[in-house]
Amino acid sequence: MSTYHIKHLEEYFHVYRKSVRDAETFWAEIAEEHFLWRKKWQQVLSWDFTKPEVKWFEGAQLNITENCIDRHLTSRPHKTAILFEPNDPKDDAQHITYKQLYERVNKFANVLKERGIKKGDRVCIYLPMIPELAVSVLACARIGAIHSVVFAGFSATALATRINDSSCKMVITSDGSYRGAKTIDLKGIVDEALNECKSVESVLVAQRIHSDITMKDGRDTWLQPLLDAASTICEPEVMDAEDPLFILYTSGSTGQPKGMVHTTAGYMVYAAYTFKNVFQYQEDDVYWCTADIGWITGHSYIVYGPLANGATTVMFEGVPSYPDFGRFWQLVAKHKVNQFYTAPTAIRALAKQGLEVVEPYDLSSLKVLGTVGEPINEEAWHWYNDNIGKKKSPIVDTWWQTETGGIMISPIPFSTPTKPTYATLPMPGIQPALMNENGQEIKGNQVEGRLCIKFPWPSMARTIWGNHQRYKDTYFSAFENKYFTGDGALRDEVGYYRITGRVDDVIIVSGHNLGTAPIEDAINEHPAVAESAIVGFPHDIKGNALYGYVTFKDTGESRDHTNVRTEINQLITERIGPIAKLDKIQFTKGLPKTRSGKIMRRILRKIAHKDTSNLGDTSTLLNPEVVQSIIDNAL
Numbered sequence: 262m263s264t265y266h267i268k269h270l271e272e273y274f275h276v277y278r279k280s281v282r283d284a285e286t287f288w289a290e291i292a293e294e295h296f297l298w299r300k301k302w303q304q305v306l307s308w309d310f311t312k313p314e315v316k317w318f319e320g321a322q323l324n325i326t327e328n329c330i331d332r333h334l335t336s337r338p339h340k341t342a343i344l345f346e347p348n349d350p351k352d353d354a355q356h357i358t359y360k361q362l363y364e365r366v367n368k369f370a371n372v373l374k375e376r377g378i379k380k381g382d383r384v385c386i387y388l389p390m391i392p393e394l395a396v397s398v399l400a401c402a403r404i405g406a407i408h409s410v411v412f413a414g415f416s417a418t419a420l421a422t423r424i425n426d427s428s429c430k431m432v433i434t435s436d437g438s439y440r441g442a443k444t445i446d447l448k449g450i451v452d453e454a455l456n457e458c459k460s461v462e463s464v465l466v467a468q469r470i471h472s473d474i475t476m477k478d479g480r481d482t483w484l485q486p487l488l489d490a491a492s493t494i495c496e497p498e499v500m501d502a503e504d505p506l507f508i509l510y511t512s513g514s515t516g517q518p519k520g521m522v523h524t525t526a527g528y529m530v531y532a533a534y535t536f537k538n539v540f541q542y543q544e545d546d547v548y549w550c551t552a553d554i555g556w557i558t559g560h561s562y563i564v565y566g567p568l569a570n571g572a573t574t575v576m577f578e579g580v581p582s583y584p585d586f587g588r589f590w591q592l593v594a595k596h597k598v599n600q601f602y603t604a605p606t607a608i609r610a611l612a613k614q615g616l617e618v619v620e621p622y623d624l625s626s627l628k629v630l631g632t633v634g635e636p637i638n639e640e641a642w643h644w645y646n647d648n649i650g651k652k653k654s655p656i657v658d659t660w661w662q663t664e665t666g667g668i669m670i671s672p673i674p675f676s677t678p679t680k681p682t683y684a685t686l687p688m689p690g691i692q693p694a695l696m697n698e699n700g701q702e703i704k705g706n707q708v709e710g711r712l713c714i715k716f717p718w719p720s721m722a723r724t725i726w727g728n729h730q731r732y733k734d735t736y737f738s739a740f741e742n743k744y745f746t747g748d749g750a751l752r753d754e755v756g757y758y759r760i761t762g763r764v765d766d767v768i769i770v771s772g773h774n775l776g777t778a779p780i781e782d783a784i785n786e787h788p789a790v791a792e793s794a795i796v797g798f799p800h801d802i803k804g805n806a807l808y809g810y811v812t813f814k815d816t817g818e819s820r821d822h823t824n825v826r827t828e829i830n831q832l833i834t835e836r837i838g839p840i841a842k843l844d845k846i847q848f849t850k851g852l853p854k855t856r857s858g859k860i861m862r863r864i865l866r867k868i869a870h871k872d873t874s875n876l877g878d879t880s881t882l883l884n885p886e887v888v889q890s891i892i893d894n895a896l
């Protein structure tokens with residue numbers, strides 16, 4: 262029996278039981294046998310969910326890049342580590358071997374050091390999906406700088422908020438990016454953001470689209486000449502197990518985005534372990550995750566997890582629709598991809614195109630298909646299974662979160678029988694619990710409740726940057742001694758989990774986690790707007806789309822609704838990014854409120870879902886009369 266690599270269902274149950282019975286021995290064995298340590302730990306785990314404080318492998322020392330790169334130099338130096346596929350299909354793919362990756366990361370790390378970046382400094386990375394993105398992430402990790410990757414679709418305001426929250430000293434960006442047939446002026450967005458950011462001393466600029474940009478004297482430097490001059494040798498910084506590795510921002514239901522802090526050893530062990538098992542990666546396989554490295558999926562399952570296993574990981578710069586909707590399948594055939602990992606929203610968009618864009622391509626290399634980001638509906642699951650996997654590639658519906666660092670509930674392909682829309686069984690080491698509204702655990706099968714995790718796992722986020730109290734309040738206060746995920750779930754008759762969706766005010770649109778508060782804040786900046794409330798409603802492709810209820814200030818003037826709608830979406834694009842634009846905007850006289858003044862989103866959600874048969878008792882509202890008028894004018 263191998264604990265590290267599970268190959269059949271019996272083995273899974275055996276390993277799972279062991280991971281619960283004796284978690285410390287379980288993780289210590291995995292850590293010991295499969296990773297490179299500069300110094301071993303004194304204690305595998307110490308934890309206290311009331312503080313909350315969790316430490317894994319305390320006393321150990323390591324560098325994650327030695328595990329992801331250096332140790333492969335003897336066993337597989339000329340194997341492709343990163344297979345870069347550019348936006349334009351006419352441009353050649355680049356195969357970056359482990360040896361080349363080693364040299365590129367070291368050069369980049371030396372450039373960071375020359376620019377004054379030291380262990381513990383925060384570096385913001387705002388780059389498109391080009392090799393420099395993966396290389397800069399690893400270069401930070403090499404010298405112990407904390408990377409904070411911001412998805413390059415976020416606006417200048419959103420970028421500035423994130424840079425300031427963790428006082429980043431440097432920003433790494435590019436002159437621009439390609440997105441299908443369009444280009445985006447990334448450097449211009451950075452320039453605008455930096456008007457608001459005092460902590461940033463320098464900006465490194467990669468050249469990608471050769472656009473004409475302005476470089477600010479004393480602050481901005483072109484990256485390539487610095488890399489050309491740098492040495493290919495950079496001794497890795499020796500890190501403590503619990504030293505922060507990165508910060509990654511995620512939206513909450515209220516307030517500013519939360520800078521989730523992930524630490525070094527536990528994150529590495531868990532990302533690598535889950536990659537191996539969930540994708541059943543074999544030495545000569547080519548693995549492709551279509552996410553952006555700006556999200557946790559890219560951190561754990563494009564960069565760290567695959568590289569820690571010596572895998573070949575594809576990095577795709579483009580979009581699924583360029584030059585046509587066959588691009589994903591063309592690339593699967595071209596690179597003989599064995600494991601393919603994407604989001605339900607992409608599957609739905611591609612399924613809509615019909616099979617003409619799938620059929621020309623040979624997809625026989627595929628062994629495992631994955632999905633992540635939101636619940637996958639049954640129709641999309643079957644389309645994926647029938648037409649992409651040809652019913653022979655198991656689908657791993659992987660449930661996890663930015664906060665969890667790695668996949669928490671997922672089938673293990675070829676071991677766990679799959680079931681459409683079910684994430685199925687917890688990974689070894691993961692102990693889920695379903696809770697009722699009175700805070701009690703619901704035992705047994707065929708039950709539904711709020712999904713919590715009752716025991717620590719190695720890759721859990723340790724805190725929110727600069728705000729430990731918020732970490733405690735958000736995740737450890739709803740249910741005593743448990744991590745609360747914010748999701749609802751049900752457990753079927755055999756113990757399989759199905760995630761039913763968020764139970765808080767976070768809305769998942771095209772797999773992007775959007776908090777309602779920052780969007781409402783953006784809308785409320787409009788001079789004519791008094792108040793607003795956002796809810797989600799079902800959308801064929803995006804899963805959910807956003808429905809905004811907006812009230813005007815009472816100035817007696819009449820308003821041009823079309824203009825205000827456009828202006829509201831412009832504000833949202835500026836403050837957050839185009840992903841947060843509203844699909845529907847309804848102007849109302851008022852928003853339904855409780856007597857304490859809380860907006861009753863439950864009612865607004867039902868109206869947006871066109872489900873007004875049972876709104877519950879609205880008579881206790883502060884303003885029950887607005888409900889009917891909202892229903893009458895619903896979009």
Ligand code: WT7
Binds near residue numbers: 558761772
């Ligand atoms: C939220 C976390 C983990 C990387 C991408 C999203 C939803 C995620 C699934 C799934 C149903 C899912 C949850 C979760 N979610 N995967 N397989 N089935 N829902 O990371 O942005 O932190 O969002 O995404 O609601 O809480 P994230």
